Amino acid sequence: MAKTYDCLFKLLLIGDSGVGKTSILFRFSEDAFNISFISTIGIDFKIRTIDLDGKKVKLQIWDTAGQERFRTITTAYYRGSMGIMLVYDVTNEKSFENIKNWIRNIEENASADVEKMILGNKCDLDSKRQVSKERGEQLAIEYQIKFVETSAKDSLNVEYAFFTLARDIKAKMEKKQEASNPTRGSGAHQLRANEQQRRPTSWLSRCSLL
Amino acid sequence: MDDDLPTDFQVIVVGTGMVESIVAAACSRIRKNVLHMDSSDHYGGLWASYNFDGLQKFIKEVNSDPKKQVQVYNLSEKWYIEKESPELENKDEENKTDDSKSEQVKKVWSQASFATEYRKFNIDMTPKLLFSRGPLVELLISSNIARYAEFRCVTRVLTWLDDRLMPVPCSRADVFATEAVSIVEKRMLMKMLTSIVGYNEEEMNNEFKDWESKTFKEYLEHKGLTPNLIHYVLYAIAGGTNAMPCLEGVKECKKFLMSLGRYGNTPFLWPMYGSGELPQCFCRLCAVFGGVYCLNRPIDKVATKTIDEGKNMITIDSKSKTLNCEHLVIGINECPKELLSTESVESCDISKAVFITNGSIMKSDKEPLTLLRFPPLAEGDNTVTVLEVGPATGSCPKGLFVVYFITNKVKDAETDLKPYAERIFDMSGGDQTEATEKPKCLWSLFCNLKDTSAPVASVAAGVHVCSGPDAGLDFDRAVLQVHSTPPQRLLYVQSDSSGYSVTLCSAT
Numbered sequence: 001m002a003k004t005y006d007c008l009f010k011l012l013l014i015g016d017s018g019v020g021k022t023s024i025l026f027r028f029s030e031d032a033f034n035i036s037f038i039s040t041i042g043i044d045f046k047i048r049t050i051d052l053d054g055k056k057v058k059l060q061i062w063d064t065a066g067q068e069r070f071r072t073i074t075t076a077y078y079r080g081s082m083g084i085m086l087v088y089d090v091t092n093e094k095s096f097e098n099i100k101n102w103i104r105n106i107e108e109n110a111s112a113d114v115e116k117m118i119l120g121n122k123c124d125l126d127s128k129r130q131v132s133k134e135r136g137e138q139l140a141i142e143y144q145i146k147f148v149e150t151s152a153k154d155s156l157n158v159e160y161a162f163f164t165l166a167r168d169i170k171a172k173m174e175k176k177q178e179a180s181n182p183t184r185g186s187g188a189h190q191l192r193a194n195e196q197q198r199r200p201t202s203w204l205s206r207c208s209l210l
Numbered sequence: 211m212d213d214d215l216p217t218d219f220q221v222i223v224v225g226t227g228m229v230e231s232i233v234a235a236a237c238s239r240i241r242k243n244v245l246h247m248d249s250s251d252h253y254g255g256l257w258a259s260y261n262f263d264g265l266q267k268f269i270k271e272v273n274s275d276p277k278k279q280v281q282v283y284n285l286s287e288k289w290y291i292e293k294e295s296p297e298l299e300n301k302d303e304e305n306k307t308d309d310s311k312s313e314q315v316k317k318v319w320s321q322a323s324f325a326t327e328y329r330k331f332n333i334d335m336t337p338k339l340l341f342s343r344g345p346l347v348e349l350l351i352s353s354n355i356a357r358y359a360e361f362r363c364v365t366r367v368l369t370w371l372d373d374r375l376m377p378v379p380c381s382r383a384d385v386f387a388t389e390a391v392s393i394v395e396k397r398m399l400m401k402m403l404t405s406i407v408g409y410n411e412e413e414m415n416n417e418f419k420d421w422e423s424k425t426f427k428e429y430l431e432h433k434g435l436t437p438n439l440i441h442y443v444l445y446a447i448a449g450g451t452n453a454m455p456c457l458e459g460v461k462e463c464k465k466f467l468m469s470l471g472r473y474g475n476t477p478f479l480w481p482m483y484g485s486g487e488l489p490q491c492f493c494r495l496c497a498v499f500g501g502v503y504c505l506n507r508p509i510d511k512v513a514t515k516t517i518d519e520g521k522n523m524i525t526i527d528s529k530s531k532t533l534n535c536e537h538l539v540i541g542i543n544e545c546p547k548e549l550l551s552t553e554s555v556e557s558c559d560i561s562k563a564v565f566i567t568n569g570s571i572m573k574s575d576k577e578p579l580t581l582l583r584f585p586p587l588a589e590g591d592n593t594v595t596v597l598e599v600g601p602a603t604g605s606c607p608k609g610l611f612v613v614y615f616i617t618n619k620v621k622d623a624e625t626d627l628k629p630y631a632e633r634i635f636d637m638s639g640g641d642q643t644e645a646t647e648k649p650k651c652l653w654s655l656f657c658n659l660k661d662t663s664a665p666v667a668s669v670a671a672g673v674h675v676c677s678g679p680d681a682g683l684d685f686d687r688a689v690l691q692v693h694s695t696p697p698q699r700l701l702y703v704q705s706d707s708s709g710y711s712v713t714l715c716s717a718t
Binding site for chain 1: 215329351357362479497498500502503504604
């Protein structure tokens with residue numbers, strides 16, 4: 001089967017609970033918005049393939065699965081990620097302050113050269129705003145990370161944000177490839193039921209409590 | 211921050227070790243309302259992987275807390291290198307020289323350079339392999355959890371024969387390619403392996419009928435295998451000793467043979483970034499289906515009461531909050547003593563060692579990933595399992611290898627394992643650039659672990675105890691503890707001697 005894309009980028013969404021990570025994900029992957037999202041259940045990752053300068057780039061965007069709530073994101077979540085969207089809510093001061101903690105968390109767990117971007121979400125709610133755009137910009141300058149205010153609800157800058165992050169990753173990758181002779185292929189396996197197409201439902205989903 | 215933690219759950223899981231995490235994922239998957247917590251600030255408990263900094267903290271914690279020494283004891287860390295390496299400090303060569311020069315000139319490592327690169331280490335408390343067709347691989351695939359992890363194939367299986375390391379031909383291709391085995395031997399070996407693959411417990415076919423009370427070695431001798439072949443099959447493939455019962459040896463061999471040819475040249479897979487990733491992957495699935503996660507949350511007290519209709523209610527005091535649930539699934543190391551049934555289980559503790567070296571134990575074109583099984587070198591010793599993993603597995607920085615030694619305890623970890631380590635490492639310290647036959651050992655850690663892998667029943671209804679890591683090569687024991695083989699399709703946590711306390715059971 002021919003691959004339907006040229007490269008695959010693993011992206012993560014990170015930030016406090018309720019800042020709208022899942023809404024951003026839905027806006028970008030399905031162009032949909034649902035005001036009644038409570039918290040994230042059943043969403044693992046979403047995929048959208050975009051066209052970047054003639055290349056088909058498959059973006060696999062992972063959601064935190066609610067594990068950000070009590071700061072229990074697994075180290076496994078960060079493995080192999082190439083880009084991270086740091087999201088805060090412009091109507092929630094605390095979520096903005098916590099961006100610094102999340103950056104520390106990323107530095108501890110993600111690869112050192114991961115691309116980052118800060119998103120100030122919910123910028124449509126101007127009347128409730130607690131964090132000015134200038135402060136967002138200031139923080140971004142401090143960490144030398146790109147920044148944009150977004151609204152998943154009004155579909156503002158969400159496309160722009162993902163395209164920008166993806167473009168930066170692509171540029172970095174190309175630069176790396178030029179600089180060094182082709183590095184050894186990763187050679188790591190993802191397990192699949194390769195020999196047969198059979199996919200029994202897992203017994204994990206069949207247990208029941210007595 | 212914890213204040214908005216809900217208090218009522220159907221299932222509370224305490225401890226994030228392998229067994230607990232599989233149960234948590236299973237419960238969440240069937241839409242039970244699950245809270246999963248751990249007393250420490252990281253996932254995995256005794257199954258965790260640590261970076262170098264985390265490992266130092268762990269060592270300090272254990273050495274300063276007698277309570278922790280119930281599980282982990284005789285912990286001793288040793289450096290074989292200098293604190294600082296001054297000549298390296300002022301050179302700005304880190305980035306540029308990587309590809310060409312540093313291959314020839316070995317980097318001189320210091321304790322300081324370990325500390326700078328601490329994040330590149332992932333050192334396992336419970337390093338384990340997966341059989342390519344073992345129950346864990348099947349579970350990872352069928353549950354889709356495989357997407358959260360990556361694996362590397364073990365590239366070679368080695369043994370210790372005639373005082374040196376020897377590769378074990380383990381695939382059909384290897385057997386035919388190897389020069390260490392004559393044509394006649396090859397035929398003998400293939401014939402015997404074929405009959406082992408055909409072995410099955412129910413039919414108990416004629417081949418193994420009379421061997422129930424005899425040793426595997428006797429069987430191999432009976433088959434006319436030469437001493438070399440017996441060595442390969444008994445020690446390297448079955449991982450046994452002279453006393454290994456025949457049927458156990460046959461079973462182990464079968465497991466090995468059945469897993470050949472699925473992903474690589476050997477039957478084994480190693481999880482990228484260490485075994486400690488795997489419990490986390492189960493936790494992620496639990497979270498995706500709504501499981502709530504809370505680390506750094508020790509429990510103070512557990513109480514049970516029966517409410518009407520024989521339903522149980524379990525209350526847990528934790529950080530001045532009371533949590534309620536119908537089922538409590540708890541790791542044995544977190545479980546209050548009074549909840550455990552008192553029958554003592556015969557167990558043999560585990561001796562472990564981790565070494566960091568500046569080269570592989572046996573040179574190879576491509577970076578190797580090695581399983582070595584030492585036959586017992588001295589009377590009374592057990593077989594020693596050695597796993598060597600390199601930078602490509604995300605276990606350590608470039609230029610280094612992490613090597614794990616595991617055996618059943620006889621005296622203490624250092625006495626049990628050092629003689630084996632000295633066979634394959636240069637443990638004298640000194641000049642790292644010196645061309646030596648054996649890789650230099652730069653750092654070592656010995657410890658003993660209490661074996662808590664035997665099933666223990668709880669005395670309270672609704673409380674299910676998960677056992678801890680075992681000394682085995684793979685995760686099978688952990689997986690099978692939660693899930694027995696079909697056709698029963700039971701998901702259970704423990705059974706006790708008074709019959710069968712099936713706690714979480716499948717509908718089919």
